[in-house]
Amino acid sequence: MTTHTTIAVIDYGMGNxxxxxxxxxxxxxxxxxxxxxxxxxxxxQLIGSADRIVLPGVGAIRDCIGExxxxxxxxTIKDAAANKPFxxxxxxxxxxxxxxxxxxxxxxxxxxxxEVTRFAEKLIDPSSGERLKIPHMxxxxxxxxxxxxxxxxxxxxxxxxxxxxxxxxxxxxxxxAGSTTYGHPLCVALAQENIFATQFHPEKxxxxxxxxxxxxxxWDGSYDSSGQ
Amino acid sequence: MALAKxxxxxxxxxxxxxxxxxxxxxxxxxGDPVEVARRYNSEGADELTFLDITATHEGRDTIxxxxxxxxxxxxxxxxxxxxxxxxxDVRLMLNAGADKVAINSAAVANPDFVREAAEKFxxxxxxxxxxAKQVEDRDGxxxxxxxxxxxxxxxxIDAIKWSKKMVSYGAGELLVTSMDNDGVKDxxxxxxxxxxSDNVEVPVIASGGVGNLDHLxxxxxxxxxxxxxxxxxxxxxxxSIAEAKQHMAKRxxxxxx
Numbered sequence: 001m002t003t004h005t006t007i008a009v010i011d012y013g014m015g016n017x018x019x020x021x022x023x024x025x026x027x028x029x030x031x032x033x034x035x036x037x038x039x040x041x042x043x044x045q046l047i048g049s050a051d052r053i054v055l056p057g058v059g060a061i062r063d064c065i066g067e068x069x070x071x072x073x074x075x076t077i078k079d080a081a082a083n084k085p086f087x088x089x090x091x092x093x094x095x096x097x098x099x100x101x102x103x104x105x106x107x108x109x110x111x112x113x114x115e116v117t118r119f120a121e122k123l124i125d126p127s128s129g130e131r132l133k134i135p136h137m138x139x140x141x142x143x144x145x146x147x148x149x150x151x152x153x154x155x156x157x158x159x160x161x162x163x164x165x166x167x168x169x170x171x172x173x174x175x176x177a178g179s180t181t182y183g184h185p186l187c188v189a190l191a192q193e194n195i196f197a198t199q200f201h202p203e204k205x206x207x208x209x210x211x212x213x214x215x216x217x218x219w220d221g222s223y224d225s226s227g228q
Numbered sequence: 229m230a231l232a233k234x235x236x237x238x239x240x241x242x243x244x245x246x247x248x249x250x251x252x253x254x255x256x257x258x259g260d261p262v263e264v265a266r267r268y269n270s271e272g273a274d275e276l277t278f279l280d281i282t283a284t285h286e287g288r289d290t291i292x293x294x295x296x297x298x299x300x301x302x303x304x305x306x307x308x309x310x311x312x313x314x315x316x317d318v319r320l321m322l323n324a325g326a327d328k329v330a331i332n333s334a335a336v337a338n339p340d341f342v343r344e345a346a347e348k349f350x351x352x353x354x355x356x357x358x359x360a361k362q363v364e365d366r367d368g369x370x371x372x373x374x375x376x377x378x379x380x381x382x383x384x385i386d387a388i389k390w391s392k393k394m395v396s397y398g399a400g401e402l403l404v405t406s407m408d409n410d411g412v413k414d415x416x417x418x419x420x421x422x423x424x425s426d427n428v429e430v431p432v433i434a435s436g437g438v439g440n441l442d443h444l445x446x447x448x449x450x451x452x453x454x455x456x457x458x459x460x461x462x463x464x465x466x467x468s469i470a471e472a473k474q475h476m477a478k479r480x481x482x483x484x485x
Binding site: 140 | 229230231233234269301304305322327351352353400429432454455484
């Protein structure tokens with residue numbers, strides 16, 4: 001196996017690309033001694049030739065998909081998601097599902113079957129009766145639902161940083177890699193073959209987030225959902 | 229399993245240096261924002277807030293540089309406030325690595341700026357700072373009014389109505405500071421914090437007046453704050469972030485330990 005790997009962080013003009021790139025850079029020291037080059041790019045060729053792909057993003061889904069279309073990146077992203085280690089973060093996770101109810105309904109990439117929907121208006125914590133704020137903002141505990149290379153060295157119920165008002169409901173429960181509770185159980189990480197995606201922000205989740213990025217850099221993209 | 233209440237240390241930055249006498253015991257240079265940020269990060273701060281108190285234009289470039297340096301090394305959310313007046317100011321800070329900006333007087337001068345910024349960059353990165361003082365109506369009823377210019381200028385705007393308006397304009401979070409309590413170390417204005425927090429959908433950060441760890445806990449328990457912000461009790465090494473969290477946990481508050 002080569003010890004050099006190239007990562008394309010897809011730049012479609014949505015927010016926190018540089019935070020993601022910086023955190024990936026910082027995470028290299030926690031990998032198994034790889035040399036890594038990171039490109040923040042919307043160049044189809046660079047994305048096509050990269051060994052692994054990160055799809056980050058903050059903001060609204062309509063702008064997100066709209067920018068991907070405007071930059072003619074949809075097929076490039078779908079190709080990458082079909083055959084190499086691929087990590088979606090926040091809106092970059094939501095974009096992978098079939099459809100989002102944000103902005104009066106937006107068709108997404110339909111790479112992982114499922115819906116994205118908003119938290120209920122009056123969200124209540126059933127255990128305390130406390131009203132819960134939206135966005136779901138801050139550090140919440142992630143319960144790992146499967147054994148996966150991206151959870152390597154990360155404790156069960158580790159806290160990660162979230163900020164979102166919409167959440168994913170995948171069609172099949174098998175794709176749920178992690179969950180949390182906010183008024184109700186919530187899917188916050190997805191796994192499907194060579195794809196992993198998180199609703200939380202690893203780039204803002206201190207050491208645990210850097211560990212997840214390091215795991216991604218080390219990941220060969222294989223995951224057998226049946227063989228755990 | 230629940231969302232943790234956040235503890236946010238606030239750093240006043242002037243000309244690229246942390247001011248207000250940060251006195252950590254074993255830090256070489258207490259004025260270096262990167263070193264202070266690193267310290268707070270290792271103690272378990274949930275976020276960091278930089279308040280840029282530099283009034284000059286040249287100072288703006290310096291805070292951008294500070295944000296870049298800190299964002300390159302410390303991987304927790306970072307908010308920058310002070311002098312954010314235009315969409316370009318917001319873009320500059322976000323590009324430098326800030327996750328959120330706090331908008332203060334500019335929101336009062338031009339509420340549409342909040343809407344414009346939220347539409348462009350998303351609600352999640354727009355924090356509106358609510359600086360309020362308790363005043364009396366003609367009939368002697370107490371209420372809270374928005375003040376600008378460091379508490380010197382009354383605006384006639386009711387703080388609760390203003391909070392709701394700012395949320396409807398796209399604020400993703402409110403930073404509520406009591407101008408009566410700021411720097412007094414008597415604790416947050418709990419009725420004000422609670423009234424705002426109970427009346428808006430978005431998270432509320434309590435700020436202004438923290439003198440001890442019970443004040444932080446009360447901000448959550450009685451003020452219904454989702455996060456508590458403090459400056460001097462951490463700067464002067466009176467308490468560490470870790471001690472603050474342990475204390476809050478002891479009072480039954482969910483925190484990230």
